[in-house]
Amino acid sequence: MGRLQFFKDKKFYINLLIILALCLVLLWITFRLLNRYTRHNEVYSMPNFIGLNYLEVEQQYAEDFHFFLIDSVYPKGQQPGSIYQQDPLPDSKIKKGRNVYLIIVAQTPEKTLMPNLRNLSLRQAIGLLESAGLDVERLEYRESPYRNAVLDQYYNGQPIAEGTELIKGSKITLRIGTGSDSEKIKVPNLIGKPATEAKRLLNLAGLNLGTESFEDSDSLQYMCIRRMDPGPSSASVDMGTAINLTYHSSRTLDFQKEMRELLHEDSLAHAPQYISINPNTEIIETTDIEYEDEF
Numbered sequence: 001m002g003r004l005q006f007f008k009d010k011k012f013y014i015n016l017l018i019i020l021a022l023c024l025v026l027l028w029i030t031f032r033l034l035n036r037y038t039r040h041n042e043v044y045s046m047p048n049f050i051g052l053n054y055l056e057v058e059q060q061y062a063e064d065f066h067f068f069l070i071d072s073v074y075p076k077g078q079q080p081g082s083i084y085q086q087d088p089l090p091d092s093k094i095k096k097g098r099n100v101y102l103i104i105v106a107q108t109p110e111k112t113l114m115p116n117l118r119n120l121s122l123r124q125a126i127g128l129l130e131s132a133g134l135d136v137e138r139l140e141y142r143e144s145p146y147r148n149a150v151l152d153q154y155y156n157g158q159p160i161a162e163g164t165e166l167i168k169g170s171k172i173t174l175r176i177g178t179g180s181d182s183e184k185i186k187v188p189n190l191i192g193k194p195a196t197e198a199k200r201l202l203n204l205a206g207l208n209l210g211t212e213s214f215e216d217s218d219s220l221q222y223m224c225i226r227r228m229d230p231g232p233s234s235a236s237v238d239m240g241t242a243i244n245l246t247y248h249s250s251r252t253l254d255f256q257k258e259m260r261e262l263l264h265e266d267s268l269a270h271a272p273q274y275i276s277i278n279p280n281t282e283i284i285e286t287t288d289i290e291y292e293d294e295f
Helices: 002-008 010-038 054-060 122-131 195-204 255-269
Strands: 066-073 083-087 099-105 111-113 135-142 150-155 165-167 171-177 208-214 223-229 242-249 274-278 283-286 290-292
Touching (some): 122 171, 135 195, 195 208, 195 223, 223 255
Parallel strands (some): 135 171
Antiparallel strands (some): 111 165, 150 171
């Protein structure tokens, strides 16, 4: 029983109260410091940096965030040095001072190697150019027994050798054979096709892109071909002919109706021309043949 005598001592309870008070004070100080360190309830909306210059963003928000550049990419049509992707995403709920990871558009253009297109078919050559990140500038046809075969490849008016380093997106001129008969070709019907595919579709058909005009203003992704000159209902044209295109937004025009009207006009243009109808003799006379109906 002697071991429990301290429970009867007032000093024990005084010391216990002091210890409890000190613990409460330490806990209060700890939570206060923790709130300050974590900035509790100080939540902000993540700004949208996409498309902005990386150096300018880093300078303007240096006190708010810690930026880390993790990669660079080569997207078409994007400003070099601009921010392509960010983490956290725009409008995310974040706290200032956190790390922000960025992917930017590369400052230097991406390079590629010129493939060997000689002796390939036109379709194969276009596919190989696309795989290499290159474009067709125009098609030049020359007399050759090999129809639609690539005779030579040019860059900036000069022959270009296989393996030459080029900037992606560079335009290549292809010299193509006409074949021994040099037959003309039919203009394909591209009405309603996207403007972004127009040049490629013409090239695959052995034709070049001529002038381009726009009937209204809209993003290129919504633009479609409304008129072609020469058009699909015209007579056949020479290989390499330039086709002029007129575009219209698919959001303000019913292209299905346009196609129906075009097909109707084309069918009338190729239908037999009626001269007269004589109901008495029940004979329909045409320019080519007579039909006698029996009733």
